[in-house]
Amino acid sequence: MSYLESNLKTVPTGLRKVLYLNYPLIILLTAVSCAGFLMLYSVAGGDLTTWAEPQMKRFAFGMLAMLVVGFTPIWFWRNISGVAYLVALLLLVAVDLFGAIGMGAQRWLELGPIRLQPSELMKIAMVMLLAAYYDWLPVEKVSRPLWVLVPVVIILAPVGLVLEQPDLGTAVMLVLGGGFVMFAAGVSLWYFGTVIALVVALVFGVLESRGTDWQLLHDYQFKRIDTFLDPTEDPLGAGYNITQAQIALGSGGWAGRGFMQGTQSRLNFLPEKHTDFIFTTLAEEFGFVGAFGLLMLYAAIIGFSIYSALINKDRFSSLLTLGVAGTFFFFFAINMAMVMGLMPVVGVPLPLVSYGGTQMMILLSAFGLVQSANVHRPR
Amino acid sequence: MKKTEKNVRASRSSITRRGLMLGVAQAGIIGVLAMRMRKMQLEQADDYRLLAEGNSVKIRLIPPARGLIYDRNGVLLAGNEQNYRVTITREDAGDVDTVLxxxxxxxxxxxxxxxxxxxxxxxxxxxxxxxxxxxxxWEEFSRVAVNAPALPGVSPEVGLSRNYPHGIDFAHVLGYVGPVSDYDLSQIENPDPLLRIPKFQIGKTGVEAKMEDVLRGRSGQRRVEVNSAGREMRELGRKEGEPGVNLQLTLDTRLQNFAHERLKGESAAAVVMDVTNGDILAITSVPSFDPNLFVRGISSTDYRALMEDDHRPLADKSVQGLYPPGSTYKIVTALAALEAGVIGPEDTVRCPGYIEVGGRRFHCWKHSGHGRVNVIQSLEQSCDVFYYEVAQRVGIDKISEMARRMGVGVRHDLPMSAVAEGVAPTKAWKQERYGKDWRIGDTINSSIGQGYVLASPLQLAVMVSRLASGKAVKPRLIRSMDGVEVPVPETEPLGLQEAWLDHVRKGMIAVVNGTHGTAGKAKIVLSEWKMAGKTGTSQVRNISAAERARGVISNNQLPWNRRDHALFVCFAPADTPKYAVSLIVEHGSGGSTTAAPIARDILLFALNDGLPPLEAYPSSQRKEVQSRFDALDLVDPETIGAGAKSRA
Incomplete structure (x- = not known):
């Protein structure tokens, strides 16, 4: 019997729940989405119907989903988290078996009119299951090796399936998101230190082996790693996208070149300008002011979420809220770092701004979970 | 319950601690992102702005209109024609197959x-x-234009392309334009960026090629914004170029046309020169070709036909073709002998039909011999033995020096393709070229324009012009550029005694008008246009002693390509020379029978500035001349273009 169940009487019921929604989060999420509509309108060359309008519809549905999820008691979500994880896992297997081919990798499932990306669903389902797991697990057992192994399996099972697609970006997101929840749950820092040390050693070892007798990878694989790490070595191939993206971003200057005035995006020098690289268009047209403003909106979302998690005495609610915030953080942080040349290009969209249906719906639903945790907080 | 309380407290303190750690880490990462933004957008903004400009702003060239070429009377010879064409763009067409x-x-x-x-x-x-x-x-073009809405991606366009209204008549002198080739580009040190435009047309041969630099003009520039695919989005700025210079040539369209028509069917070349200033009024080589075919891109069938024709239509025989000048070269030998004083104006040489030198026998064309002949008579009857004799006295080096003075064996500076230098042989030349000593037989052959001597019709025209005028006239083809007259170069006197020149002229007058003249049949009977000329028949094969013993086969019995070349050079009026003509008919058999009558017609056309009047011909020939003219397909002076007027 958890803390929540013993304090159920203090949880708001019925229409009173409306009063306990986290309104600052709703406003911030709407603001970020509106920035997205504006940019989608701009990159379509001033056309609403191409991307902006469908995105608005999805936002409306997403907000609706957020409220529905938010009004549903948090314990319901805790109870179905195992089922949600299993469903997401089965869908991932289905994608590997019969998924549609998109961008050179299998990512989508066509379910009638809906095109579903199960890997997006998995990001949240995994966080839910991990939160439920640590809610169930007594605190003192958290760092015991056997009990650490369980969440590792929970994380690595979908990671393996996603790498099969192959979708490096999502795999990285899953590992980071899962690790984030484990860290928040209080797993001993030694585990994290050891894993990080091992990864560094492995990478170092592989790179050092180059040109020696015990070379661990083929030469062409090393070449791929080279361009992955430093795309400027291949300015017309892999490096073209990132070079053009940085030109767009940098040329924005302080106040930008003006709405719909960015030459890089308007003249098609930018790749994927409505999806992964949309931030560069924003930075080009609205400059440092716009780009920093968006970053601050994201930071505020994270801030409100963490605050909401820390004041909640229910362990599941806290961990879930932190997990959602962490996943959201990794979305925008990786995307921005990637287009600014701080890290290699892996396919991660800018949350709520990049064009994409599943992502929008799933993220808003995930914030529905945060709302639910907030509404059903014992007071 | 107590346990739960404790659990909750432990859990909460752990989560708070870890949550705050995560929050701080996230804030740190956000800080790094913000710093990166600041660096790129504030510190390096100018660099990136430059890169963005370099991406999207491109300089596009505006091709200038090529300079036009006119004849001396303002008749357009090379123009830029509006070219109606239809293009298709895949991007806009969608289904290209259906649209096509x-x-x-x-x-x-x-x-x-x-x-x-x-x-x-x-x-x-x-x-x-x-x-x-x-x-x-225009009909086809407008049909497409009207139906344009039903043809996505199809666009009717108007461009300029080179056009030669009198194409065939001027093909060799004007040349033609064609798209720049990789080879062309490799030949130019620092090529004009214009040449990099795909299919940009430049002069390939003739005046078009030699005057390319002035005809091309200067390109304008447009600054345009392009997208990543290179498609133009808008124009940012524009600087107009300069059209090419319009050229006026010294040529006369009607005369050129007449010469060309008159020579039709032969493999021949003719040059008409103004002896007073060197202006070339006509320079033609037949058969010819249609330069417009080359501009449009000649089909391989047409090209093969031109290549395989044994009359070599692509070669410009007037400046590029080199022939043994035959007896026309006697003008040079006679002048050299008179100038050297090895023979006096009235001194004679006896011609028994041959002479024997070093055990070899050299024949005169007239086997029975001419008897005693002086300079004038030797020219009139074209006695070979006379020249064999005087040449030995004067020596080859002096003869060849005279040839170069008269314009043979030197390359004339004319804006045409492959202007040949010819050969006026000397002892040193033979030593260098063949590594052999000069033999006396070589001198004898050279004296009558055989052996090593080679001259182009242009050089022979210059030779006659210099003889007729007594001045070192230089051939000239460009009359004015953009309306600015090109000054006639100051012509120096030849430096020969007028008496000797006049003596040779008298000989040439006798060739046509004398009782024994070799070109007596080609006489002009109008006294104010009296003609002076010299025939020439040059062998293209060696006649062996055995052949000679059997009796030389007459030309008519030989295959076409082994017959002798027929040459004729002339000028008129004989007293106050105005025009000179040189003419060669390849394998035409005889200078007097084939070449002289044609040269006379061309000379008369030049003098009359129109079809020669029948009164200029001996009455017995008038009927035949009339019917010959009637058969010609000449340009109509009324329709050859605005500005066409009498010769200026």
Whole structure:
């Protein structure tokens, strides 16, 4: 019997729940989405119907989903988290078996009119299951090796399936998101230190082996790693996208070149300008002011979420809220770092701004979970 | 319950601690992102702005209109014609096959062309227009224009392309333009960026090629914004170029046309020169070809036909063709002998039909011999033995020096392709060229324009002009540039005694007008246009002693390409020379029978500035001349273009 169940009487019921929604989060999420509509309108060359309008519809549905999820008691979500994880896992297997081919990798499932990306669903389902797991697990057992192994399996099972697609970006997101929840749950820092040390050693070892007798990878694989790490070595191939993206971003200057005035995006020098690289268009047209403003909106979302998690005495609610915030953080942080040349290009969209249906719906639903945790907080 | 309380407290303190750690880490990462933004957007903004400009702003060239070429009377010889064409753009067309099929119902496009278009469309980027049909008639063009809405991606366009209204008559002198080739580019040190425009047309031969620099003009520039695919989005600025310089040539369209028509059927060349200033009024080589075919891109069948023709239509025989000048060269030998004083004006040489030198026998064309002949008579009757004799006295080096003075064996500076230098041989030349000593037989052969001597029709025209005028006239082809007269170069006197020149002229007058003259049949009976000339028949084969013993086979019995070349050089009026003509008919058998009558017609046309009057011909020939003129297909002076007037 958890803390929540013993304090159920203090949880708001019925229409009173409306009063306990986290309104600052709703406003911030709407603001970020509106920035997205504006940019989608701009990159379509001033056309609403191409991307902006469908995105608005999805936002409306997403907000609706957020409220529905938010009004549903948090314990319901805790109870179905195992089922949600299993469903997401089965869908991932289905994608590997019969998924549609998109961008050179299998990512989508066509379910009638809906095109579903199960890997997006998995990001949240995994966080839910991990939160439920640590809610169930007594605190003192958290760092015991056997009990650490369980969440590792929970994380690595979908990671393996996603790498099969192959979708490096999502795999990285899953590992980071899962690790984030484990860290928040209080797993001993030694585990994290050891894993990080091992990864560094492995990478170092592989790179050092180059040109020696015990070379661990083929030469062409090393070449791929080279361009992955430093795309400027291949300015017309892999490096073209990132070079053009940085030109767009940098040329924005302080106040930008003006709405719909960015030459890089308007003249098609930018790749994927409505999806992964949309931030560069924003930075080009609205400059440092716009780009920093968006970053601050994201930071505020994270801030409100963490605050909401820390004041909640229910362990599941806290961990879930932190997990959602962490996943959201990794979305925008990786995307921005990637287009600014701080890290290699892996396919991660800018949350709520990049064009994409599943992502929008799933993220808003995930914030529905945060709302639910907030509404059903014992007071 | 107690346990739960404790658990909750432990859990909460752990989560708070870890949550705060995560929050701080996230804030740190956000800080790093913000710093990166600041660096790129504030510190390096100018660098990135420059890169963005370099991406999107491109300089495009505006091709200038090529300079026009006119004849001396303002008749257009090379113009820029509006060219109606239809292009198709894959990006806009969508289904290219259907659109092309629809288009082919409106304008004729052969299956082969259609296949070419499809290949080209696949090869080019989707936004690049590909030409489907060129040089459409106005009717076809407007048919496409009217139906344009039903033909997506199809665009009717108007461009400029080179056109030669009197193409065949001027093919060799004007040359033609064609698209720049990789070879052309490799030949130029620092090529004009214009030449990099695909299919930009430059002069390939003739005046078009030699005057390319002035005809081309200077390109203008447009600053345009392009997208990543290179498609133009808008124009940012524009600087107009300069059109090419318009050239006026010294040529006369009607005379050129007449000369060309008169020579039709032969393999021949003719040059008409103004002896007073060197202006070339006509310079023709037949057979010719249509330069417009080359501008449009000649078909391989047509090209092969031109290449395989044994009359060599592509070669410009007037300046490039080198021939043994035959007896026309006696003018040079006679002048050299008189100038050297080895023979006096009235001194004679006896011609028994041959002379024997060093055990070899050299024959005169007249086997029975001419008896005693002086300079004038030797020219009149074209006695070979006279020249064999005086040449030995004067020596080859002096003869060849005289030849170069008269314009033979030197390259004349004329803006035409492959202007040949010819050969006026000397002892040193033979030593260098063949590594052999000069033999006396070589001198004898050279004295009558055989052996090593080679001259082009242009050089022979210069030779006659210099003799007629007594001045070192230089051939001239460009009369004015953009309306500014090109000054006639100051002509120096030849430096020969007028008496000797006049003596040789008298000999040439006798050739045509004398009782024994070799060109007596080609007489001009109008006294004010009295003609002076010299025939020439040059062998293209060696006659062996055995052949001679059997009796020389007459030309008529030989295959065409082994017959002798027929030459004739002349000027008129004999007293106050105005025009000179040199003419060669390849394998024409005899200078007097084949070449002289044609040269006379051309000279008369020049003098009369129109068809020669029948009164100029001996009455017995008038009927024949009339019927010959009637058969010619001449340009109508009324229709050859605005500005065509009498010769200026």
């Amino acid at each position: 099929a629809d288009l082919r119902r409106l304008i004729p496009v052969s299956d082969g062309d259609a296949a070419d278009v499809m290949t080209e469309i696949r090869r080019q980027p989707p936004h690049a227009p590909v030409t489907v049909a060129d040089r459409l008639s």
